[in-house]
Amino acid sequence: MTEVRTRFAPSPTGFQHIGGFRTAFFAYLLAKHYGGKFLLRVEDTDRERFVPGSIRFLIEELSWFGIQIDEGPTKEELHTYGEDWDDAPGLGGPCGPYMQSLRLPKYKEAAELLIEKGFAYRCDCTPEMLERERNEQMARKELPGYSGYCRTRNVPADKPHVVRFKVPQKRTVSFNDAIRGKVQWDSIPHRDTVLLKSDGFPTYHLAVVVDDHDMKISHALRGIEWLSSTPIHLLLYEAFGWEPPVFAHLPVVNGPDGKKLSKRNNAAKSSDLREQGYLAEAVLNFVTLIGWAPGEGSDQEIFTREELIQKFTLDGINESSGVFDPVKLAWMNGLYIRKLPVQEFIERSKPFLEKEGVVIPEHEFAALAPHVQERVKVLTEVGAMVDFLMDRPLQRQMDAMFGKGVDASKAREILTLSLERLNTLPEFKTEAIDQALRAVATEVGLKPGPAFVALRIAVTGKTITPPLFESFAVLGKDRVLSRIRETLELLPQ
RNA sequence: GGCCCCAUCGUCUAGUGGUUAGGACGGUGGCCUCUCACGCCGCAAACAGGGGUUCGAGUCCCCUUGGGGUCACCA
Numbered sequence: 001m002t003e004v005r006t007r008f009a010p011s012p013t014g015f016q017h018i019g020g021f022r023t024a025f026f027a028y029l030l031a032k033h034y035g036g037k038f039l040l041r042v043e044d045t046d047r048e049r050f051v052p053g054s055i056r057f058l059i060e061e062l063s064w065f066g067i068q069i070d071e072g073p074t075k076e077e078l079h080t081y082g083e084d085w086d087d088a089p090g091l092g093g094p095c096g097p098y099m100q101s102l103r104l105p106k107y108k109e110a111a112e113l114l115i116e117k118g119f120a121y122r123c124d125c126t127p128e129m130l131e132r133e134r135n136e137q138m139a140r141k142e143l144p145g146y147s148g149y150c151r152t153r154n155v156p157a158d159k160p161h162v163v164r165f166k167v168p169q170k171r172t173v174s175f176n177d178a179i180r181g182k183v184q185w186d187s188i189p190h191r192d193t194v195l196l197k198s199d200g201f202p203t204y205h206l207a208v209v210v211d212d213h214d215m216k217i218s219h220a221l222r223g224i225e226w227l228s229s230t231p232i233h234l235l236l237y238e239a240f241g242w243e244p245p246v247f248a249h250l251p252v253v254n255g256p257d258g259k260k261l262s263k264r265n266n267a268a269k270s271s272d273l274r275e276q277g278y279l280a281e282a283v284l285n286f287v288t289l290i291g292w293a294p295g296e297g298s299d300q301e302i303f304t305r306e307e308l309i310q311k312f313t314l315d316g317i318n319e320s321s322g323v324f325d326p327v328k329l330a331w332m333n334g335l336y337i338r339k340l341p342v343q344e345f346i347e348r349s350k351p352f353l354e355k356e357g358v359v360i361p362e363h364e365f366a367a368l369a370p371h372v373q374e375r376v377k378v379l380t381e382v383g384a385m386v387d388f389l390m391d392r393p394l395q396r397q398m399d400a401m402f403g404k405g406v407d408a409s410k411a412r413e414i415l416t417l418s419l420e421r422l423n424t425l426p427e428f429k430t431e432a433i434d435q436a437l438r439a440v441a442t443e444v445g446l447k448p449g450p451a452f453v454a455l456r457i458a459v460t461g462k463t464i465t466p467p468l469f470e471s472f473a474v475l476g477k478d479r480v481l482s483r484i485r486e487t488l489e490l491l492p493q
Numbered sequence: 494g495g496c497c498c499c500a501u502c503g504u505c506u507a508g509u510g511g512u513u514a515g516g517a518c519g520g521u522g523g524c525c526u527c528u529c530a531c532g533c534c535g536c537a538a539a540c541a542g543g544g545g546u547u548c549g550a551g552u553c554c555c556c557u558u559g560g561g562g563u564c565a566c567c568a
Contacts, residue, residue, distance in 0.1 A: 010568090043568065049567065049568080144564080145564075162566055164566095180498070186496090187496085189497080189564065193566095199566080203566070207568095224498065226562095226568090228562065228564075289505065294507095297508075298516095299515075299516040301516085301517060301518095320498090321560090321561070322504085327518065328517080332517095338531075449527060452527040453527085462529095464530085466529085
């Protein structure tokens with residue numbers, strides 16, 4: 001088998017949503033599975049839709065996911081677009097440039113070749129003429145499309161023109177899709193389509209065929225929306241006399257509302273996920289599982305990147321569309337957070353704490369980290385879990401203190417007794433606090449649960465916190481006692 | 494509308510002619526328990542419909558229905 005080479009070929013028209021990245025993951029995983037190469041090619045053939053910053057976004061996100069690009073735009077190529085930033089990677093490779101706007105001569109040459117061979121022709125029909133033609137066709141209830149008026153007119157090269165592909169009307173075309181099996185058309189559902197635009201830029205059809213061939217792409221993975229233009233591409237390969245790659249048309253990823261993922265959909269943007277405290281490895285794992293499964297009766301769903309590479313093959317890809325379920329992602333993210341070594345959990349949490357203004361001594365956070373780790377699904381939840389460690393006035397949820405046999409006077413009793421017992425503790429450590437407080441509960445005639453509600457709120461202000469005794473131990477005797485005293489003042493008589 | 498793709502619990506999926514249709518998320522009941530989580534145990538929940546083929550269909554074929562895509566000098 002020749003080298004497996006796949007590419008992710010986005011157009012820089014804005015941010016990529018999670019569905020776009022899944023395409024990249026699949027291409028990457030496939031290449032790596034077979035020990036091949038994964039390339040990034042920028043399909044910037046539409047100058048009007050170009051959005052500055054989108055290439056940078058793409059490369060940085062891929063890097064966040066830990067995906068190494070083997071070949072792609074060089075720093076100079078990026079620079080051409082003002083997409084250079086300080087640590088832009090210098091990708092490059094033997095098949096460059098990797099930005100289509102920098103490959104214009106290649107497309108022109110290819111178009112000329114096709115004209116010479118009689119597979120294409122120049123056309124100088126104006127947009128107005130085409131529009132009129134289309135309207136007439138619609139009026140006659142015909143399928144709209146170019147009539148082929150210029151096929152035999154021999155439009156000279158020095159006049160403004162486009163180059164059109166001479167699409168044979170009566171032809172059977174079929175190919176073997178790696179995911180769907182044989183797909184066949186008994187006639188070509190396209191008219192003479194444009195290959196080279198009048199501004200000298202290629203259309204997608206020409207560019208993708210020329211580049212995939214030029215870059216020796218072995219497997220072309222793309223969204224299923226491309227399936228219906230595959231006949232054009234196949235015909236183009238035939239006209240050039242080139243061997244087409246293996247095509248794999250991927251199923252769609254929909255949002256939770258069942259509609260195609262878009263900017264409107266929540267949680268569709270990878271950089272948002274990062275800011276929301278999701279881990280790259282969890283997102284990679286989860287997103288790969290939309291439309292792919294290991295098969296063979298396996299029900300494994302937690303995979304390291306290496307396992308993914310090892311198990312990923314095209315026949316594990318589904319043919320039907322899937323839904324991106326943020327709820328399950330959150331679950332999986334929680335799983336990944338819990339699997340993190342504590343120290344790494346601490347490190348990864350830091351930026352989030354900082355951003356939320358939760359400033360606490362590292363050793364205090366570290367002491368509670370193991371408990372926090374199993375209580376959060378996303379890193380943005382860490383702050384609220386430990387901010388009671390900050391030295392600032394507490395906002396206490398006083399009303400939550402009452403109920404289940406606890407009224408104001410009972411609360412006072414609990415707090416007063418706790419104050420006394422904690423104060424006389426020889427060692428302010430978890431175990432000792434545990435014993436002392438349980439004894440208090442017993443003495444006031446309450447079960448630990450209800451009794452500790454008052455203490456929890458008194459000392460942390462909240463109803464939901466890491467384990468109580470550990471939290472007290474970290475806070476230290478002075479802070480705990482003074483917070484209890486403060487609360488005593490707040491209690492109604 | 495023509496052409497093409499798709500169809501298993503709410504969701505992600507396993508299944509490749511013979512299964513009590515399995516797992517996971519979510520839901521729900523319980524255990525554990527200082528709150529919240531974690532963990533563990535249980536329950537509910539699916540083969541879109543109709544025809545074939547076959548001794549036997551979730552699995553193969555056809556039709557219907559329902560989704561989706563595509564028919565540009567956008568990708």
